[in-house]
Amino acid sequence: MAQFSRVSGSVGLITLQNPPVNALSAAVRQGIVDTVNKALQEPEVKSVVICGQNKVFCGGADIKSFRGVMTGPPLIPMIHAIEASTKPVVAAIEGIALGGGLELALACHYRISHTKARLGLPEVTLGLLPAAAGSQRLPRLIGITAALDLITTGRHVTAAEALQLGIVDHVTDQNTVDVALKFASSVAGKPLDARRISLYPCPPSDDTDALFEEAMQRVRRSARGAIAPVACVQAVRAAATLPYAQGLEREKELMATLFTSGQARALQYSFFAQRAVGRWSMPSGAQWDTVEPLPVQKTAVIGLGTMGRGIVVALTQAGFSVVAVETHEKQLTQAKQAIEEMLIRGAKRRGVTPEHDTITYSHSMEPVANVDLVIEAVFEDMVLKEKVFQQLSAVCKPGTLLCTNTSGLDIDHLASKTPNPELVVGMHFFAPAHVMKLLEVVYGRQSSPRAVATAMQLGKKMGKVSVAVGNCLGFVGNRMLKPYMNQAFFLLEEGASPELVDQALEEFGFIMGPFRMSDLSGIDVGWRIRKEEGLAVPDQRTGQIPRMQKGCRYSPVGDLICEQGRFGQKTGQGWYRYDKPGGRVARPDPWMQTFLNQYRATHGLVPRRIDPKEVLERCLYALINEGFQTLEEGIAAAPEDIDVIYVFGYSWPQHRGGPMFYADMVGLEKIMDRLEHYHQAHPDVPSLQPCNLLRKLVAIGSPPIHKWSQVMKTLRSQL
Numbered sequence: 001m002a003q004f005s006r007v008s009g010s011v012g013l014i015t016l017q018n019p020p021v022n023a024l025s026a027a028v029r030q031g032i033v034d035t036v037n038k039a040l041q042e043p044e045v046k047s048v049v050i051c052g053q054n055k056v057f058c059g060g061a062d063i064k065s066f067r068g069v070m071t072g073p074p075l076i077p078m079i080h081a082i083e084a085s086t087k088p089v090v091a092a093i094e095g096i097a098l099g100g101g102l103e104l105a106l107a108c109h110y111r112i113s114h115t116k117a118r119l120g121l122p123e124v125t126l127g128l129l130p131a132a133a134g135s136q137r138l139p140r141l142i143g144i145t146a147a148l149d150l151i152t153t154g155r156h157v158t159a160a161e162a163l164q165l166g167i168v169d170h171v172t173d174q175n176t177v178d179v180a181l182k183f184a185s186s187v188a189g190k191p192l193d194a195r196r197i198s199l200y201p202c203p204p205s206d207d208t209d210a211l212f213e214e215a216m217q218r219v220r221r222s223a224r225g226a227i228a229p230v231a232c233v234q235a236v237r238a239a240a241t242l243p244y245a246q247g248l249e250r251e252k253e254l255m256a257t258l259f260t261s262g263q264a265r266a267l268q269y270s271f272f273a274q275r276a277v278g279r280w281s282m283p284s285g286a287q288w289d290t291v292e293p294l295p296v297q298k299t300a301v302i303g304l305g306t307m308g309r310g311i312v313v314a315l316t317q318a319g320f321s322v323v324a325v326e327t328h329e330k331q332l333t334q335a336k337q338a339i340e341e342m343l344i345r346g347a348k349r350r351g352v353t354p355e356h357d358t359i360t361y362s363h364s365m366e367p368v369a370n371v372d373l374v375i376e377a378v379f380e381d382m383v384l385k386e387k388v389f390q391q392l393s394a395v396c397k398p399g400t401l402l403c404t405n406t407s408g409l410d411i412d413h414l415a416s417k418t419p420n421p422e423l424v425v426g427m428h429f430f431a432p433a434h435v436m437k438l439l440e441v442v443y444g445r446q447s448s449p450r451a452v453a454t455a456m457q458l459g460k461k462m463g464k465v466s467v468a469v470g471n472c473l474g475f476v477g478n479r480m481l482k483p484y485m486n487q488a489f490f491l492l493e494e495g496a497s498p499e500l501v502d503q504a505l506e507e508f509g510f511i512m513g514p515f516r517m518s519d520l521s522g523i524d525v526g527w528r529i530r531k532e533e534g535l536a537v538p539d540q541r542t543g544q545i546p547r548m549q550k551g552c553r554y555s556p557v558g559d560l561i562c563e564q565g566r567f568g569q570k571t572g573q574g575w576y577r578y579d580k581p582g583g584r585v586a587r588p589d590p591w592m593q594t595f596l597n598q599y600r601a602t603h604g605l606v607p608r609r610i611d612p613k614e615v616l617e618r619c620l621y622a623l624i625n626e627g628f629q630t631l632e633e634g635i636a637a638a639p640e641d642i643d644v645i646y647v648f649g650y651s652w653p654q655h656r657g658g659p660m661f662y663a664d665m666v667g668l669e670k671i672m673d674r675l676e677h678y679h680q681a682h683p684d685v686p687s688l689q690p691c692n693l694l695r696k697l698v699a700i701g702s703p704p705i706h707k708w709s710q711v712m713k714t715l716r717s718q719l
């Protein structure tokens with residue numbers, strides 16, 4: 001809806017009304033068309049202001065409506081009618097002007113923004129382009145380079161930057177609508193052609209071809225196969241090289257391809273999935289809207305290794321006071337310096353002053369006594385963590401929430417070592433913890449809903465996308481990674497090279513394939529865990545690590561290369577070789593080829609040619625199957641939880657939605673058939689056997705992903 005009123009006799013005020021972000025739904029568009037017509041028809045009205053209800057200008061087109069049949073007046077003619085208006089129209093921008101919201105403002109003759117507003121054209125993040133003439137108007141207003149930056153990244157700019165770029169005419173910290181009304185009154189009757197952006201020529205650049213060539217290369221490098229950034233460059237190129245009307249045609253053509261693409265569906269699903277994970281629930285029925293989080297102001301972090309330092313920075317930047325504890329003096333001094341530097345760099349990037357005076361460094365636990373919440377981030381060793389938790393239980397005030405940063409250790413076990421297991425939760429941060437957006441909040445059997453609500457809220461305040469998951473080995477993310485990695489190892493045994501496996505998965509869209517990723521994070525990490533699990537241990541009789549463990553196929557290739565001291569980038573050798581220890585450029589290593597040949601010969605394995613399609617199917621479908629298993633067990637509450645974890649924690653390409661969305665796109669029946677096919681070929685690999693939930697979903701006709709949660713409720717009792 002949009003409401004019309006007349007202010008001071010001669011200014012028509014149009015207020016968009018569609019909480020919470022005044023998205024341009026059919027009703028809002030109809031409201032704008034009607035109220036603009038009214039303003040044009042009423043002779044008393046000499047100028048117009050458009051604003052949004054509740055100090056929010058407009059969050060753009062209604063993303064939900066993209067999935068159905070579009071109704072209501074189309075956006076583009078509505079926007080053109082505003083620019084063509086014979087009475088000056090002023091946009092009063094408060095809160096946000098995003099996507100179609102900014103395009104609406106660009107059609108107005110003047111833009112006045114509140115200092116705290118954010119503006120942008122984020123359509124690319126939804127698999128689209130600014131197709132309400134934004135790709136044609138913005139370059140004409142601010143030049144090609146700046147427009148390319150905003151349109152291909154979708155980044156939001158502050159009002160100050162918008163002013164500097166020339167997107168807005170004036171910025172105020174007063175009541176923006178009042179300022180705009182006064183201004184509108186002052187420009188009534190003035191000529192408007194010079195204010196119509198569609199009439200501007202696109203500012204020329206020195207070498208347009210080179211500029212667009214470079215932009216295209218840049219987006220192709222970072223897009224990982226996403227098509228929208230490429231279409232955005234093409235649309236801006238049309239603005240730079242074609243007359244406005246033809247540019248618009250090109251914009252429309254490009255949008256038509258994007259609009260119906262699977263990538264747009266995936267990215268829009270991902271937008272809503274990020275919001276859905278905030279509406280967490282526990283198997284007990286406790287959920288986000290019925291539980292009050294505990295108040296948290298003072299926090300502590302125990303252990304200042306890489307993870308602990310990142311967590312201190314993230315907490316500090318979120319405005320919490322932090323007691324940072326490290327028992328080793330030298331490590332404490334080094335950590336202090338590193339944290340200060342990280343805070344200075346972060347503050348510089350965000351254009352604010354660093355917040356380090358809220359951190360208290362300590363080598364003892366004493367100052368932890370009066371904090372509200374502790375995050376233990378010591379080495380991933382259960383005995384050590386138990387000891388720290390016992391110390392914390394003795395020193396902390398009653399009611400303090402005890403969180404452990406772990407990538408997979410048993411939360412229930414740790415909780416059982418404390419007198420208040422209901423106050424224990426897991427917080428699985430991803431390295432670097434102050435940068436990575438994902439946080440798995442892990443509830444144990446006894447974790448109280450308030451403890452979970454508190455950890456979820458803390459994650460949100462730290463700017464994380466937090467997902468509540470149940471407790472099991474590896475939680476959701478690392479648990480699903482295991483069958484994926486196992487398939488990668490088996491493929492090496494059967495004839496693939498690390499390069500072949502990595503390339504297939506990188507072409508799919510992962511930033512790094514499993515072997516390059518393993519070299520980066522350290523191959524020895526998994527080796528240590530496998531040794532603790534009793535897997536990477538030579539048989540006393542043969543002296544070799546068995547290739548069958550507990551009745552299942554096991555590949556010791558990772559263990560064997562660790563035995564050679566090849567731990568990845570840090571040792572300069574791993575699955576690949578590097579120029580030096582710590583080197584970053586991975587090169588294929590002839591040593592690896594020889595090693596794999598010898599390994600296969602020793603075990604009587606006849607290598608075969610492996611197709612990239614087989615790499616994708618085996619690695620991804622095994623991972624997806626484990627995802628269904630976590631849903632079946634209730635470890636993950638909904639497919640969106642898994643997808644958000646994989647997009648934000650494991651570099652799953654966002655334009656493919658996430659593993660469960662991808663499964664839905666591929667078709668559950670196909671996934672099940674291919675898993676069965678591979679399981680027949682490898683009966684000693686249980687993770688290739690389709691799990692019950694997948695079978696049940698196929699049996700009832702493979703319902704679409706948004707229906708799975710509902711189906712799961714019924715199925716869980718039968719599974």
Ligand SMILES: CC(C)(COP(=O)(O)OP(=O)(O)OC[C@H]1O[C@@H](n2cnc3c(N)ncnc32)[C@H](O)[C@@H]1OP(=O)(O)O)[C@@H](O)C(=O)NCCC(=O)NCCSC(=O)/C=C/CCCCCCCCCCCCC(=O)O
Nearest residue numbers: 023059060061062063064098099100122131132256259275
């Ligand atoms: C920054 C935000 C706006 C606010 O953030 P925050 O305060 O943290 O709050 P949130 O939790 O994120 O959001 C609150 C709730 O609001 C919902 N929301 C937010 N934005 C929208 C929206 N734009 N539409 C619908 N709903 C929205 C959100 O889901 C929350 O709901 P809930 O509480 O969880 O239920 C932040 O929300 C944000 O960033 N929003 C997105 C902003 C954005 O991306 N805007 C751009 C939208 S796309 C657009 O504008 C496109 C314009 C051009 C359209 C041109 C149309 C032409 C169609 C041509 C088609 C041709 C096809 C031809 C095919 C054929 O031939 O058939």
